Amino acid sequence: xxxxxxxxxxxxxxxxxxxxxxxxxxxxxxxxxxxxxxxxxxxxxxxxxxxxxxxxxxxxxxxxxxxxxxxxxxxxxxxxxxxxxxxxxxxxxxxxxxxxxxxxxxxxxxxxxxxxxxxxxxxxxxxxxxxxxxxxxxxxxxxxxxxxxxxxxxxxxxxxxxxxxxxxxxxxxxxxxxxxxxxxxxxxxxxxxxxxxxxxxxxxxxxxxxxxxxxxxxxxxxxxxxxxxxxxxxxxxxxxxxxxxxxxxxxxxxxxxxxxxxxxxxxxxxxxxxxxxx
Ligand SMILES: NC(=O)c1ccc[n+]([C@@H]2O[C@H](COP(=O)([O-])OP(=O)(O)OC[C@H]3O[C@@H](n4cnc5c(N)ncnc54)[C@H](O)[C@@H]3O)[C@@H](O)[C@H]2O)c1
Numbered sequence: 567x568x569x570x571x572x573x574x575x576x577x578x579x580x581x582x583x584x585x586x587x588x589x590x591x592x593x594x595x596x597x598x599x600x601x602x603x604x605x606x607x608x609x610x611x612x613x614x615x616x617x618x619x620x621x622x623x624x625x626x627x628x629x630x631x632x633x634x635x636x637x638x639x640x641x642x643x644x645x646x647x648x649x650x651x652x653x654x655x656x657x658x659x660x661x662x663x664x665x666x667x668x669x670x671x672x673x674x675x676x677x678x679x680x681x682x683x684x685x686x687x688x689x690x691x692x693x694x695x696x697x698x699x700x701x702x703x704x705x706x707x708x709x710x711x712x713x714x715x716x717x718x719x720x721x722x723x724x725x726x727x728x729x730x731x732x733x734x735x736x737x738x739x740x741x742x743x744x745x746x747x748x749x750x751x752x753x754x755x756x757x758x759x760x761x762x763x764x765x766x767x768x769x770x771x772x773x774x775x776x777x778x779x780x781x782x783x784x785x786x787x788x789x790x791x792x793x794x795x796x797x798x799x800x801x802x803x804x805x806x807x808x809x810x811x812x813x814x815x816x817x818x819x820x821x822x823x824x825x826x827x828x829x830x831x832x833x834x835x836x837x838x839x840x841x842x843x844x
Contacts, residue, residue, distance in 0.1 A: 569804040571596035574644040576636055578602045578627050578685065579654030581609035583755030584705060587792035588651055588799045593619045595800060598644040602627065602636045603654065627654045627681035630688075637688045646696055649803040650689030652682045653705040657761050660717035671719045678723035679730075686734045690743055699742025703802045704731060705795065706747040706814060708822050715752075724749075728814050735812030744811035746802050751818025752780055753790035785820025794819075 575592050579585035580601035586608075589599050593616045601616075602625035603609040613622035621643055625636045640647050655678050659670035682704050693700030709715035710725040727747050734745035752758070754773040756766075764772045777789040784790075798817045801807050816822050838844075 568596040569800060569806065570649070573648035573803070574598045574600075574640055574646050575649035575651060575803060576600045576602055576640050576647065576685075576689070577651040577653060578625065578633075578636075578681070579705075581605040581612055581622075583757060584750065584753065584792045584795040584799075585651070585653045586612055587796035588653065589616060589620060591793070591796040591800045592649075592803065593617075595804070597649070597803075600636060600640040600643070602633075627652075627685070628676045630680070630684040633681065633684040634688045637692050641692060646698070647689060647692045648698070648700055650685050650700070650702045651705075651799055651803065652685035652689075652702065653799075654681065655705060655720075656757060657717055657720050659719050660761070661719070663718045666719055671722075674717070674719035675723050678720055679726050682727060682730060686730060686745060690734065690738055693743045694738075694741065699744070699808075701803050701807070702731075702734060702743070702745040703799050704745075704747045706749050708749050708751050708816060708818050710749060710814070711816070711822055731814065732812045742808075744802075744807070746807070746810060746812070747814040748795060748798050748802070749814055749816040749818065749822075750795050751784065751790055751816070751821040752776075753792060753795060755792055783821060784818065785823060788819065790817070790819060 570592055575597050577585050577589050580589045581603035589601050592599050599620045601609050601613050601622045604626050606624055609622040613620040623636050623639050625632045627633055658674040661670055686702055689702050704727050706727040707724040709721040710728055731745040731747045754777050759769045759772055781788040795817055
């Protein structure tokens with residue numbers, strides 16, 4: 567099956583993790599893909615591995631001009647743009663609100679919010695210029711829904727995306743231009759290794775250990791893999807999702823479908839004691 571035959575996509579943060587897995591999935595399904603990232607070596611190697619259907623373009627997404635430029639490169643190279651997967655992100659500043667400085671908040675928002683506003687803006691402009699439909703996908707996070715997954719600044723940025731995708735969906739109504747967010751749970755990628763200062767040489771060992779520890783916290787019984795997110799992105803990029811816009815899709819093994827705290831068991835325990843008088 568070739569879900570993206572003839573489509574052209576830009577994927578940001580494509581040198582690693584979910585972005586890389588998505589680039590692989592998109593090319594497998596017939597797309598031409600521009601991989602945009604700041605990791606030159608990994609990005610270029612990934613594009614070379616994917617062959618003629620892929621191109622790496624060094625892009626710092628915190629620069630709106632570079633986001634605009636990578637859209638132009640995609641159009642100049644492959645003739646059009648059909649999918650913008652705005653995925654690059656990092657924790658940046660993990661401070662609790664008490665210690666969060668304006669500068670730390672600004673740096674976090676520059677990568678985790680401003681960059682995505684630029685991606686939405688320039689992708690939608692290109693779709694309108696082509697007079698074609700198009701799909702914009704963003705990687706938000708379950709941190710948009712629940713506190714405790716990541717730092718305050720990151721969580722606030724990811725929550726703002728929910729408004730960004732809905733607003734973009736509304737402002738482009740009637741055009742076939744769609745905007746949807748994926749909300750990953752804990753997925754075993756470099757972002758976790760980076761957050762805990764583990765070097766690339768021990769990344770596999772570290773992520774395997776984390777996966778063993780947290781797998782049981784999901785309803786599916788395992789931690790997420792980059793390909794789990796890529797599969798969701800593939801669906802949202804394809805025409806199979808043509809009637810889906812303005813939604814935030816948790817892809818988290820069911821982690822946010824159930825309460826993690828003990829409130830319900832405490833209530834049940836109290837009710838039992840209440841009835842038995844113990
Ligand atoms: N892994 C998780 O558990 C998890 C959970 C929820 C959300 N997310 C989100 O998923 C997305 C992908 O992260 P991942 O888990 O694949 O991590 P990753 O670290 O493997 O990939 C992130 C990529 O973004 C790139 N990047 C960082 N800053 C950039 C910049 N200024 N310009 C261009 N590229 C830049 C990095 O070089 C890297 O290749 C991020 O937005 C992240 O916040 C991850």
